[in-house]
Amino acid sequence: MRKYGFGDGGAGSAGQGRHELAEGRAPARSGAARRAIAAAASAILATALAGAASNAAAADPNEYSEAERQLFVRPHLAAVTPPSRLHYRYERTGTLEPEVSDHATLTLGEDAGARTAAVEFLSDERKLELPEVAYVDGNPIILHFLEREVRELKRLTGGAVGFYRNRIRKALAGDAKVRETEVSYNGRTVKATEIRIDPYVDDPARSRFEKFADRYYVMVLSAEVPGEVYQLKAESPGPAQGPQAGKALLGEVLTFERQDNAR
Secondary structure (H helix, E strand, C coil), X not given: CEECCCCCHHHHCCCCCHHHHHCCCCCCCCHHHHHHHHHHHHHHHHXXXXXECCCHHHCCHHHCCHHHHHHHHCCCCCXXXXXXXXXXXXXXXXXXXXXXXXXXXXXXXXXXXXXXXXEEECCHHHCECCCCEECECCXXXXXXXXXXXXXXXXXXXXXXXXXXXXXXXXXXXXXXXXEEEEEEECCEEEEEEEEEECCCCCCCCHHHHHHHCCCEXXXXXXXXXXXXXXXXXXXXXXXXXXXXXXXXXXXXXXEEEEXXXXX
């Protein structure tokens, strides 16, 4: 089965962008696990496609971090029967750019017995287009959110997308904070898993993108929500002092809204 991955070491090679020189090391893994994760991740860097061919069973699941298992190995769409559409609400807030409300849609279909997924991710100048993928069981909305995020950081800072991809990937593989929580969904309280990463905070080159060095990501998943993605959030805190104190510099949140039939 195909799994979704994000990021790859290849984009961080010398000469591709100034920030790559500041990379750290991911935790040591067995060769099988490294190959499985790298295969699952390489497609987005090599071809900018939203899907990677890798069978997670090729590696011991324990070789993945808990954050990686939750985001890239878990079959989020297993309980969603095609044809079906999952709708997500997008909100941009903060003092840096105008506030925006938008939407994203995941359409789950079937072709010759294979599950397919097509994503319409935002609109107008915010739109991100990646090809439809087959043999899908992970939720591609995660990859779209992260891929658009690194492209936006390139636009805002002038840094290379490969640097930001690698920092996110290594944070998920290493020091991601995972905890059980509860969220309100469909009029009731349901169990959920929260994953938080702060991928740039300790980077030696943070002075080159200081306004965004404290940017953090919170991803909330719940088996009670169709497609399991309840909310994806990226936020850069604002200044501690001055007229903008206490206000976020730039926040982006994608939240599940509803499911309907795609017929």
